[in-house]
Amino acid sequence: MFSLFPSIPFRRNLLSFRTRQLKPLPQNWMSSLKTEVVPSEREDTFDDGVRPFEDIPEVNRWKFIYNLCTKTEGFTKFFKETARLFDELGPIYKDDFMFTPFKTVHVIDPEDFAKVYLAEGKYPSRAMLDFWIEHRRRRNHFPGIIIADGEEWHRMRQTIGPKIMRPKIVEENMNNFNAVSKDAVARFIKLKETSQEEGHIPDLEKEMKRWALEGIATLVFNTRLGLYEDRPPQVALKFTEEVNNFFELSHTLLFNPFSRIARQYFDTPTFKKFLENADALMETGEGIVDKTTRELKEMTKNGIDLGDAQVVPLLTYLLMKEGLTPEEVNVHAIDFVGAGVDTTSFATVWWLYNLARFPHVQQKLYQEIESVIGIDDDVTPKHLTKLHYLKASLKESMRLTPSITSLTRIVDQDVDLSGYHVPSNTLVQMEFYATTRSDKYFKDPLEFKPERWIRESKDVHSFSHLQFGFGPRMCVGKKRRKKTP
Secondary structure, three states, rough: OOOOOOOOOOOOOHHHOOOOOOOOOOOHHHHHHHOOOOOOOOOOOOOOOOOHHHHHOEEEEEEEHHHHHOOOOOOOOOOHHHHHHHHHOOOOEEEEOOOOOOEEEOOOOOOHHHHHHHHOOOOOOOOOOOOHHHHHHOOOOOOOOOOOOOHHHHHHHHHHHHHOOOOOOHHHHHHHHHHHHHHHHHHHHHHHHHHOOOOOOOHHHHHHHHHHHHHHHHHOOOOOOOOOOOOOOOHHHHHHHHHHHHHHHHHHHOOOOOHHHOOOOOOOOHHHHHHHHHHHHHHHHHHHHHHHHHHHHHHHHHOOOOOOOOOOHHHHHHHHOOOOHHHHHHHHHHHHHHHHHHHHHHHHHHHHHHHHHHHHHHHHHHHHHHHOOOOOOOHHHHOOOOHHHHHHHHHHHHHHOOOOOEEEEEOOOOOOEEEEOOOOEEEEEHHHHHOOOOOOOOOOOOOOHHHHOOOOOHHHOOOOOOOOOHHHOOOOHHHHHOOOO
């Protein structure tokens, strides 16, 4: 789910962009090469014509930082600078922007994406957010599946995977999702009626986070947090605020180069604030988990059968698993809820935005929903199998305005990418935000066309748009986010 740059979504700042600002990447990368990088004088190549790693075009670190400071609107649009570099340097380049002893290789070609995934090894490894790791290290917390690597990650994946990756996980929670969605719509109507701006919801992103948190909580805890009550419980409001602050602070710590440099020598004010917020988030989560644990013990004591372990809520499933400590259960539950809220709400906000920009798509989607579900009926698992245009429009929205802009892997073996040799243990960043805006890989890349996933999907490279990753380390929440109504 998470990696180095891609783990932080676009954030709300992107809601200010306009279509006219979008410019597709040209096909003729190399003919328009403008890099100021001094080309290598080496002429040596491997026997198969592949050039050595040293010859991969490299970004000038200080020029790159200058561009970040002046062209990314306060580091909120980092991904656009990354995409621009492919126009300047070609389909592959490397940098050491993160001030690490190793180079990061960036690629845009889906063929390279496929090669990277094939070279990821038995225990796929990726770059991690150092401040997330540092928090759990300092507090001696269980790392959790997002941060863990190697055999430890594999053990956790085997523990959670059978539950989370089940195709029916959403269907089994459909009644809860329907109930939460009805409450959300009722609140939207009320907000529109009382808004000073006629017909507007004052803070849609905030409302979608409320909806996502309440819905995901039913999947994980099998309980309503109460965010749609007239007077929501303080613990639920506190949890919502902490989740939001966690990602806001993570964005600042990740993309601000001055903060990254300073943290090598001392704890910056932002990092200290992050630690405090992360502590509060864990504490609030523990309270929710402890409450559910007590209820389950009471049910067991009274002889109530908890049922099939595969169909119970995630928290119940984890508590029933042998060998997991209470802390491990808590971290798994909090990680799933926290990560799911931000990405789900973000994807939905942009989906609504894209539908608003293209009324003909919105009308066609409405007609499908009306035909398959009706006006007032609840969504059922059977309905989901027939909502083809809905799924296509969501996928198209996530292509055009993705929750994450790239994914990383540390290759486990030597691999050749775009004609260059990349040795094992190299961090490779697959920049699919740039891929989806290139007319080399997508026809009319800046157009919102759900039909491309229905009629034209055969023309789209299967690795060009993998929001949830691929292989053993694909996102554990893939089933939920692709099917949540």
